[in-house]
Amino acid sequence: MSEPLVFKRYYVWELPVRICHWVNALSILILSITGFLIGKPVIAGVSPESYLMGWVRFVHFIAGYALLISVVTRLLWSLRDHCFSGWREYFPFLTREGWREIGMMLKFYFFIDRKTPDAVGHNPLAVTAYVGLFMIFMGMFASGFALYAEHAPSGVMHTVMKPVYILLSTQGLHLYHHIGMWLIICFVINHIYSVWLLDVKEKGGEITSIFSGYKYTTKVHVFSEGKECDENGCYIKVKK
Amino acid sequence: MSKQNVDTVCDTVKQSEGIKQKSESADGSIAETLRRRGVSRRDFLKFCSAMTAAMALPASFAPRVAQALEESKKPTLVWLEMQSCTGDSEALLRSANPTVAELILDILSVDYHETIMAAAGHQAEEALDKTIAAFKGKYICVVEGSIAMKDGGIYGSTGGKSHVDRARQVCGGALATIAVGTCASYGGIAAALPNPTGAVGVQEAVPGVTVINLPGCPVNADNLTATIVHYLVFGKIPALDSKGRPLFAYGKRIHDNCERRPHFDAGQYVEKWGDEGHRKGFCLYKMGCKGPATFHNCPTQRYNEKTSWPVAAGHPCAGCSEPQFWDAMGPMYKRLTNVPGFGIEQSADKIGLGMAVGVGAAFAAHGLVSSLRKDKDPAEETKEV
Numbered sequence: 001m002s003e004p005l006v007f008k009r010y011y012v013w014e015l016p017v018r019i020c021h022w023v024n025a026l027s028i029l030i031l032s033i034t035g036f037l038i039g040k041p042v043i044a045g046v047s048p049e050s051y052l053m054g055w056v057r058f059v060h061f062i063a064g065y066a067l068l069i070s071v072v073t074r075l076l077w078s079l080r081d082h083c084f085s086g087w088r089e090y091f092p093f094l095t096r097e098g099w100r101e102i103g104m105m106l107k108f109y110f111f112i113d114r115k116t117p118d119a120v121g122h123n124p125l126a127v128t129a130y131v132g133l134f135m136i137f138m139g140m141f142a143s144g145f146a147l148y149a150e151h152a153p154s155g156v157m158h159t160v161m162k163p164v165y166i167l168l169s170t171q172g173l174h175l176y177h178h179i180g181m182w183l184i185i186c187f188v189i190n191h192i193y194s195v196w197l198l199d200v201k202e203k204g205g206e207i208t209s210i211f212s213g214y215k216y217t218t219k220v221h222v223f224s225e226g227k228e229c230d231e232n233g234c235y236i237k238v239k240k
Numbered sequence: 241m242s243k244q245n246v247d248t249v250c251d252t253v254k255q256s257e258g259i260k261q262k263s264e265s266a267d268g269s270i271a272e273t274l275r276r277r278g279v280s281r282r283d284f285l286k287f288c289s290a291m292t293a294a295m296a297l298p299a300s301f302a303p304r305v306a307q308a309l310e311e312s313k314k315p316t317l318v319w320l321e322m323q324s325c326t327g328d329s330e331a332l333l334r335s336a337n338p339t340v341a342e343l344i345l346d347i348l349s350v351d352y353h354e355t356i357m358a359a360a361g362h363q364a365e366e367a368l369d370k371t372i373a374a375f376k377g378k379y380i381c382v383v384e385g386s387i388a389m390k391d392g393g394i395y396g397s398t399g400g401k402s403h404v405d406r407a408r409q410v411c412g413g414a415l416a417t418i419a420v421g422t423c424a425s426y427g428g429i430a431a432a433l434p435n436p437t438g439a440v441g442v443q444e445a446v447p448g449v450t451v452i453n454l455p456g457c458p459v460n461a462d463n464l465t466a467t468i469v470h471y472l473v474f475g476k477i478p479a480l481d482s483k484g485r486p487l488f489a490y491g492k493r494i495h496d497n498c499e500r501r502p503h504f505d506a507g508q509y510v511e512k513w514g515d516e517g518h519r520k521g522f523c524l525y526k527m528g529c530k531g532p533a534t535f536h537n538c539p540t541q542r543y544n545e546k547t548s549w550p551v552a553a554g555h556p557c558a559g560c561s562e563p564q565f566w567d568a569m570g571p572m573y574k575r576l577t578n579v580p581g582f583g584i585e586q587s588a589d590k591i592g593l594g595m596a597v598g599v600g601a602a603f604a605a606h607g608l609v610s611s612l613r614k615d616k617d618p619a620e621e622t623k624e625v
Contacts, residue, residue: 039576039589041526045507052507111609114616151496153481153535162482169568170533171559171577175588178576182592186599193603202616 005218011232012084012121013213020074021210027067028184034060035181039174064144071137083229084121090131092124102128116202118219120229126194129187136183143168143177270472271310284309294466294541295478296488308473315471316379318371319353320410322403323396323430323439324385328421329355331458334544351379354398365399372413380468381414383407386423386430387445390438404445411446416477418452419443420464422565425453425484432566443484452477453484455536457560462541463489483563485535494531494557497539500524524551528573530559 013021037043037056045052078087092098101117105125108116117123122130146164149157168176199206209215220228228236274284288306292299319329333356350356351371352364359367371379385403388395393402411417419442422428430439443451454463467486470478478486495501503509503523510518510527523529534557538549551557559569571578579588 041507041509043507044509045503048502048506048508050506050508052505054505056507109606150493150532153491153493154487165482169562169564171530171568174533174575175577175579178588179579179592182588182595185592185596189596189599189603193607197607197610200615201610201613 007216007218008220009231010084010120010215010217010229011213012209012215014077014082014085014233015213016073016077017085018210018213020070020077023066023070024074027063027070028188030063031060031067032181032185034063035177039178061148064141064148067137068141068145071134071141075134081235082233083235084233089122090127093128098124101125116198116204120215120217120219121233123198129190133184133187136180136187140177140180140184143173143180147173147177269310269313271306273314290462291466291469294462294488295470296491296537305469305473309469312472315415315468316371316375317350317382317468318368318379318410318414319350319355319382319384320403320406321354321398322383322385322387322407322424323437324421324423326355326384327458328384328424329353331543332420332461332464334461362399365401368410372410376413378415379413380471381411381417382464383411383417383419383424383442384421386427386437386439386441388430388437389440389445390436395437407442407446411442411449411451414449416450416452416471417442417446418454418464418467419484420454420459422455422457422560425455426563426565428455428457429566431564450477451484452480452486454489455485455561455563455565456538457558457565460489460536460538460541460543463537481535485561489537489541490535490561492535492537494534494536494538494551495529497537498531498551499539500551518554521554524554524556525575527556528571528575529556530562530569531557533569534559534562536561 034056038053038060041053041056043052043056078085078090080086081088083089092102101119101124104113104115104117105123107113109125142161142164145157146161146168147170149155149161150170152158164173195206195210198204199208205215205217230236271284275281285302285306288309289299289302292302292305295301297305321329352368354364357364357367385396387393387403387407389404393404396403398406419425423430423439424442426441427435427439427444428441430437431441441451441453443449443453452467454460454467456463463486466488467478470476470486470488478488481487481490483490495504498504500521500523503521504525508517508520508522510522510524512518513527525532529551531551538557539551542549542552556573558572559565562569568577574587576587576589579591
């Protein structure tokens with residue numbers, strides 16, 4: 001060890017990204033608990049006045065709206081040209097380089113090779129999972145709000161949701177809404193395990209970064225087009 | 241398509257005088273016919289009020305309904321029996337408003353109904369042919385039962401003619417077609433998997449014609465009468481939803497108008513047949529009630545002289561009036577449909593829990609292996625780069 005390690009501080013997750021992350025996490029938790037109770041009410045109201053299920057459903061709807069707003073906000077935020085949270089980050093599977101890095105991550109997970117890609121923000125495999133998660137979110141919004149709108153079949157939301165009703169019966173919507181919840185729970189298990197693995201065992205600093213926004217790393221984030229990121233996530237052109 | 245046709249419904253019947261009359265009072269107005277039959281003015285107005293309520297109109301419309309019925313003549317009606325259990329005919333014959341005889345013989349001029357007509361065999365078929373020829377574009381066709389489409393429609397026939405051919409002929413020449421019951425509307429029980437006869441509803445079998453769907457198992461006779469009265473009063477078919485059902489009867493979910501709804505919101509559920517909650521009339525949600533997925537006016541209209549309906553009797557809603565009943569609404573005593581391809585009794589939650597446990601176990605195993613490894617030294621990273 002002749003030369004000292006050079007750690008660079010990157011501001012990877014800006015405040016809106018962190019807020020969205022935690023609103024997502026909280027609403028997923030609330031939605032899963034209340035959703036489970038709506039599907040299988042193990043609670044029991046003492047008197048007809050208790051309005052227990054009414055409140056559980058109310059909280060579920062509020063959390064649903066919170067998740068929708070959070071996800072939409074995050075989508076809009078990704079329109080900014082930012083190399084850690086911008087939309088470009090989300091399609092590694094469209095480039096050869098991306099696939100190479102996904103392969104690297106898979107080799108890492110299957111204990112074949114411990115090397116991880118030079119990604120300061122998301123790793124390409126995680127990002128692919130997030131794209132999948134966003135798809136599940138879309139399905140959950142469609143089925144959830146379609147079910148919600150059925151209380152007012154002449155309402156605006158019911159009209160907007162018309163394609164969903166053509167696609168699936170109400171019972172079908174209930175079914176896929178349940179399955180969606182379990183898929184998200186599987187994602188959460190994966191997600192929490194992976195951040196533990198990459199932070200605690202691989203010293204990637206994932207866990208603190210979602211609180212503070214900063215990552216300290218010796219890596220340099222390089223894009224396939226020969227672009228690099230500065231500490232604030234802005235693109236810098238690198239001479240080849 | 242038939243809006244113009246519908247507008248002429250009253251004229252039609254006037255013009256039809258003398259073409260084919262069998263009852264001594266057929267040429268009179270509905271009100272007059274009823275009077276002759278001994279139905280009092282009071283009962284007639286009661287009927288008008290009941291119909292106004294069934295059409296979800298304010299009570300102030302009752303005089304208008306009465307006036308329209310006083311002026312309009314009986315529409316000619318033919319009733320086709322397809323692949324069915326005749327439950328809808330049964331429901332109609334047992335309808336209370338007005339009593340059987342008045343409804344069948346006087347309000348409606350039923351010229352052809354396989355179950356209740358005196359004629360049989362070729363005579364009966366002849367009567368149908370005569371009626372549809374004489375009143376072409378002016379009669380109302382009511383279809384009961386699904387139509388078998390498979391193998392050229394050979395699985396359902398009456399008088400040597402396949403149901404699909406008969407439906408095309410009779411519905412094609414009708415002012416409007418009313419599909420009564422879930423089978424005629426969407427295929428119903430006969431269309432349940434594996435659907436050996438290729439059963440479909442009328443609209444699917446005869447795509448070009450105007451069909452009003454009145455699903456339900458059986459159809460609520462009040463809704464059928466109200467639909468016909470709607471014709472007579474407004475001269476047009478009632479507003480329909482995207483599944484071809486009149487909004488006045490199918491515009492709201494059972495769940496949202498249910499008399500047990502307060503118990504749902506309160507969190508008071510029947511847990512077991514005959515338990516304390518069941519005796520107290522708690523919500524049947526956990527017993528598999530499909531009320532949250534079913535649009536019908538059962539809670540307000542009820543069946544059999546407004547006596548009762550399944551939920552009032554302590555049985556969960558089976559969702560009988562929705563498309564793809566039976567397949568989409570099973571299992572009857574479970575809230576959630578089974579996941580297709582996973583065999584019987586595999587609910588989404590069982591599979592989901594299995595999935596979550598599987599994923600958890602996989603990552604736990606991975607974590608175990610990982611935790612045995614040495615933590616990564618950041619210095620290695622620089623060496624690799």
